[in-house]
Amino acid sequence: MLNTIQTDPLTCRSKDLPTALRSSALNGPFEGRAAVEGRIPDWLRGRLIRTAPAVFDLDDWHADHWFDALGMLYSFEIGGDGTVHWMQRLLECEFNRSILRGSNELGAFGTRSRRSVMQRVFHPTARSTDNANVNIRPNGRHWIAMTETERQLTIDPHSLKTAAEVRFTDALPSELLVGAHPHDDSERKELINIGVHYGARSGLIVFSQAYGSTARREIGRVPLRRVPYVHSFAITRTKIVLILAPYDLRPASLLWSKRPISEHYRWSPENGTRIVVMDRGSGKCAEHQGPPFFFFHTVNAFDLDHGAIRLELLAYADASVIRQGMLMSDIRRDGLPFLTPNLRRITVDPNRADFRMETVGPAVGFEFPMIHYARANGRPHRYVWGSDLSRLVRLDTTTDDATNRSLDDVTFGEPVFVAHPEAIEEDDGVLLTVGSSSVTQGSEMTIWDARTLDILARITVPIAIPLGFHGGFESR
Ligand SMILES: [Fe+2]
Numbered sequence: 001m002l003n004t005i006q007t008d009p010l011t012c013r014s015k016d017l018p019t020a021l022r023s024s025a026l027n028g029p030f031e032g033r034a035a036v037e038g039r040i041p042d043w044l045r046g047r048l049i050r051t052a053p054a055v056f057d058l059d060d061w062h063a064d065h066w067f068d069a070l071g072m073l074y075s076f077e078i079g080g081d082g083t084v085h086w087m088q089r090l091l092e093c094e095f096n097r098s099i100l101r102g103s104n105e106l107g108a109f110g111t112r113s114r115r116s117v118m119q120r121v122f123h124p125t126a127r128s129t130d131n132a133n134v135n136i137r138p139n140g141r142h143w144i145a146m147t148e149t150e151r152q153l154t155i156d157p158h159s160l161k162t163a164a165e166v167r168f169t170d171a172l173p174s175e176l177l178v179g180a181h182p183h184d185d186s187e188r189k190e191l192i193n194i195g196v197h198y199g200a201r202s203g204l205i206v207f208s209q210a211y212g213s214t215a216r217r218e219i220g221r222v223p224l225r226r227v228p229y230v231h232s233f234a235i236t237r238t239k240i241v242l243i244l245a246p247y248d249l250r251p252a253s254l255l256w257s258k259r260p261i262s263e264h265y266r267w268s269p270e271n272g273t274r275i276v277v278m279d280r281g282s283g284k285c286a287e288h289q290g291p292p293f294f295f296f297h298t299v300n301a302f303d304l305d306h307g308a309i310r311l312e313l314l315a316y317a318d319a320s321v322i323r324q325g326m327l328m329s330d331i332r333r334d335g336l337p338f339l340t341p342n343l344r345r346i347t348v349d350p351n352r353a354d355f356r357m358e359t360v361g362p363a364v365g366f367e368f369p370m371i372h373y374a375r376a377n378g379r380p381h382r383y384v385w386g387s388d389l390s391r392l393v394r395l396d397t398t399t400d401d402a403t404n405r406s407l408d409d410v411t412f413g414e415p416v417f418v419a420h421p422e423a424i425e426e427d428d429g430v431l432l433t434v435g436s437s438s439v440t441q442g443s444e445m446t447i448w449d450a451r452t453l454d455i456l457a458r459i460t461v462p463i464a465i466p467l468g469f470h471g472g473f474e475s476r
Contacts, residue, residue, distance in 0.1 A: 016332045019438045020389070020411035022464040023054040025072035029089035029160070030463055038457035040082050040447060041430060043421055046475040047077040048432055048445065049157060051091070051136045051145055052468020056328060061099050065110025065262060066326040070096045071133030073145070073160040074465055076434075076445045084445075086461045091145065092162035093153060095131035106130075109148075110262035110327065130165060134180040135470035140212045143472075146180040148231070150195070157474070170215045172205060173197045180470070181232035181297075182209075186374065192219070192235055194242070198227045198251040206233075206240050206278055220283025222276050227251060229265060229322070234301035234311055236378045240278040241301045241311055241348075245294045246271040247319040267294075267319045275348055275355050277309060288348050288355045294319040295341065299369040302380050307350040312384070312397070314341040314369055315359075336411075336467070340365025340388050343395065364402040366393040368414035368469075372426050375419070383427045385415050385450065389467065392433060394453055405453040407446065409439040411467055417450060418473050427451045432473060436464050 024030065054072030056063045063069040071091035078084050090096060095106050106129045132145035132153045142163055145153040152166040176195035183192045191209045193216075196202075202224040207216040219240065226248035234241040248271075249264040257264070269292035278285045299312040324330050325337030343360040366386035371377065384395045389411050391404040412435030419429040431448040443465035447457040 017056060018331065018335050018411075020336060020436055020467040021056065021331070022436060023052075023056075023072060023466045024463040025054040025070070025088060025090045025466075028463075029087065031085065031087040032461065034076065034084040034086050034445075034459045034461050036082070036084055036457060036459055038447070038455065040078060040084075040457045040459075041420075042082075044418060044430060044447070044475075045078050045080060046418075046473055047075055047157060048416060048434075048471060048473045049073065049075045049136055049143055049155075049160070050434060050468055050471025051133050052466050053133045054466050054468075055090070055096075058099065060102060061104065062328070063108075063111050064328055065108070065260070066328065066331065067109040067133070068111040068131070068260075069133070069466075070099060071131045071145075071147075072466075072468075073136065073155065074434075075157070075160060076432075076459060084459050086459075086463075087160055088463055088465065089160040091132060091153070093130045093132065095129045107149075108260050110260050112260055128175075128177075133468070137182070137184075137472045138474045146178070146182075148177055148180050150174065150176050150178055152178065166214065168214050168216060170217075172207065172216050172218060175199075176205065179230065179232065183233075183235045183377065184373070185235070185378075192240065194230060194233055196224075196227060196230065198224075198249075202227050202251055204230065204242060204244075206242070206283070218283075219280060220278045220285060222278070222285060226268075226271070229319075231296045232298050234298040234313070235280070236301050236303045236309055238280055238303055239301070239309055240280055241298070241309060242276040242278065243295060243298070243311075243313065244274040244276065245319070246273060246292050247294055247322075262323070265319070265323075267323070269318065275311070275346070277348055277350070286350060287353075289353060290346075290355045290357060293317065293344070294321070296322075297367065297369050299343065299384050300371055300377060300381050302378055304347070309348045310380075311346040311348065313344055313346070314367060314386075315344040316341045336389060338365075338388075339367035341367060343384075360395075360397075360400050364393060364395050364400070366391075366395075370415050370417045370431070372417055372419055372423075372429065375423075375426060381426065383450075385417060385431055387413050387415055387433065389413060392431065392448060392453060394427075394450070403453060405448070405455075407435070407455075409437045410435040410444060410446070411438075412446065413467050414470055415448070416471065416473050418475065421475070425451075430456065434465055435467065 053069030055070035128149035415431035
């Protein structure tokens with residue numbers, strides 16, 4: 001057993017943080033048996049694991065950007081008898097250890113490092129962080145925790161301890177900023193991901209990786225003069241779809257700098273947004289130019305006739321959500337940012353230099369898109385679910401009708417879809433959300449019927465789990 005809760009788990013040095021970002025992670029690790037209200041479906045057995053930025057303030061260190069808080073892992077394991085065991089542990093990584101002992105030499109997205117002049121002279125750019133607080137997904141016996149650098153961590157799902165840092169065994173550049181939203185091709189038993197390499201010859205590299213392998217195979221690459229922030233991408237059965245928003249940096253500005261990487265990005269709407277469609281077999285690329293927008297998450301993409309593709313993503317008018325909206329000074333003053341991008345439906349025709357785009361909404365602004373991934377990724381889909389932090393949203397993309405539900409006192413993010421094992425319809429399954437309560441001071445995992453958005457069960461725990469970004473569920 002880990003620590004039982006002996007001290008006040010809600011002890012928090014950040015009194016002015018929004019309730020949704022409070023965390024007990026610093027006092028842990030914790031674990032226990034959760035209280036279950038309602039009925040967990042008999043077929044729903046397995047483990048939800050998520051990662052989150054959790055510790056924003058120490059006595060002598062403060063995260064300046066949401067992305068830079070010390071990472072934390074937590075899990076909800078639904079056992080065979082329907083009981084739920086939960087666990088929370090501060091991420092075991094070099095970044096967290098360094099910050100906790102008063103040092104801070106690794107780079108971060110939006111928080112200044114404490115690199116000395118000499119360190120900057122001999123190492124013109126900071127070493128990358130391993131604070132893998134963006135996403136975590138299963139990979140064989142272990143799970144892989146990810147951030148947006150070349151560093152990933154192998155996590156033991158039973159203890160949430162770090163087993164090792166991932167060591168890639170291939171010839172790709174060692175300083176490759178690897179994305180935190182890999183795609184999973186279960187037919188080919190491989191992951192597909194992107195990596196940004198910046199330097200004298202910057203580029204975006206697309207690669208595949210067989211399940212369990214540490215050797216990546218390059219599929220193709222896109223040379224870059226300016227290096228855009230690319231948080232996610234899409235795949236179809238035949239293509240890889242890269243969206244390059246005009247929020248980019250010039251690599252030379254990073255040299256010898258003490259400023260975090262986020263301060264080197266510029267929003268340049270005059271450059272518009274580029275969509276690069278790469279053939280999955282040959283790596284050959286075609287480029288298409290369109291109006292500027294910013295985005296974090298694609299929803300899906302699929303092939304149309306005659307080589308065209310349809311792409312759906314959640315777009316913001318500009319990059320202010322990541323520049324000002326996620327700075328901790330702004331969050332302390334104004335609260336959490338409005339994460340209500342609009343669904344954009346984009347058609348890319350191989351015979352045109354531009355792309356066509358329509359906006360669905362504006363009544364359906366939400367983030368953290370979720371589809372029935374195993375069935376629909378890369379293929380036409382009907383349903384997408386998401387959250388705007390206060391509401392769970394379900395959108396029928398054939399009619400563009402949206403429904404939503406909320407919990408009175410709980411702020412939650414990404415809904416994780418778990419399909420019924422014998423699902424016939426695309427929406428036959430449940431959604432799992434996790435959020436902290438402003439009333440009980442604890443947190444809960446909520447189980448929703450994905451079709452009706454009715455609440456099936458509320459699983460409560462006596463710890464503060466801050467709003468995070470991504471995670472996954474492994475059935476058993
Ligand atoms: Fe994300």
